[in-house]
Amino acid sequence: MATEDVSLDLSTLLSSEERDFLIRNNGDQVKVSNLVGKIVGFYFSGSWCGPCRNFTPLLVEVYEQLSSKGDFEVRVSDLVGKNILLYFSAQWCPPCRAFLPKLIEAYHTIKGKGNAFEVIFISSDSDQSTFDEFYSEMPWLALPFGDERKQILSRKFKIKGIPAAVAIGPSGRTITKEARMHLTAYGADAFPFTEEHLKQLEEEIEEKAKGWPEKVKHELHTEHELIRAKRKACICKGCRETGYSWSFYCKECDFDLHPKCALKEDEKNSNELTLFEVKMDWQGQKQAELWMQILLLVFAAAALATGYIIGSFRMMMLIYAGGVVFTTLVTVPNWPFFNRHPLKWLDPSEAEKHPKPQKAVVSKDKKKSSRK
Structure with a gap:
């Protein structure tokens, strides 16, 4: 059967008076004009169709392979007006691999709230295959491997080590070069990384810290008590994550526990006691x-x-x-x-103040008199 060769204009075919865009599965809008000059495939399908459900995974695999090779591009102009996070990282770097899950979680949370936000991966990997493998774990954009803009951006923002994250506001102004530290400390709550917002978060933490005990004993460090202290940066011996601000710290042993790890055991014991009292x-x-x-x-x-x-x-x-x-x-x-x-159970410290009942001692003379 002969196929009629018809030249189609994408703008005419896909645009209407109400809409001139398509959507991604994450809700992002892509203008039809951005597809001009690209190879576009139309996939007619339905969730009720068995053959469609069988074919879709194959199509997704091909799409992802083409995407990883750079066949699909996003114009820089499409990022204007968004909050951008430049993420300098590499697969060979252990701290980068440790930080990646936290960044992915924050990314989905921030995007899920409808914020105009995007992350751009800037790789320091040594070869294309390593770049492809590491980038396949990420849900955001990236500079192509070996792109000369990587050196320009590293010099401009004075990147001395990785992982590093630079936050850029909708106007194009640099907000902070310490976005990695703020994401580690506050997670998705750090967005949009402005000084005013971070100051508010710090005040909330300070207020919350007033309710924490000055000292705690923990099963992970039985040698000494852990003292509540402000720490610039530390690695928690409980969850093995880097933390900033407050920690429960043993200076003698250089031992840190994040508040969430140090106080988790006390909270668990408190909940068990409450449940026991209720029963x-x-x-x-x-x-x-x-x-x-x-x-x-x-x-x-x-x-x-x-x-x-x-x-x-x-x-x-x-x-x-x-x-x-x-x-x-x-x-x-x-x-x-x-x-x-x-x-109402008596607190152990209070119990020590009360004398324990003593056994009555009967003298021998008293016993003899009772026999008589």
């Missing part, structure tokens, strides 16, 4: 036992009377079985009305 309501247990006896007797009498009247042993057993289930639902679960008189 220890002796009056509630006594009340539940009484209700259970009454309800079982009532249902047993009702089942026996009904079965005798209608002459059905089966009906009698069904009524009694239903009564057992109902009684179980009422009396076995830890309902709030069974916990109106929780026991």
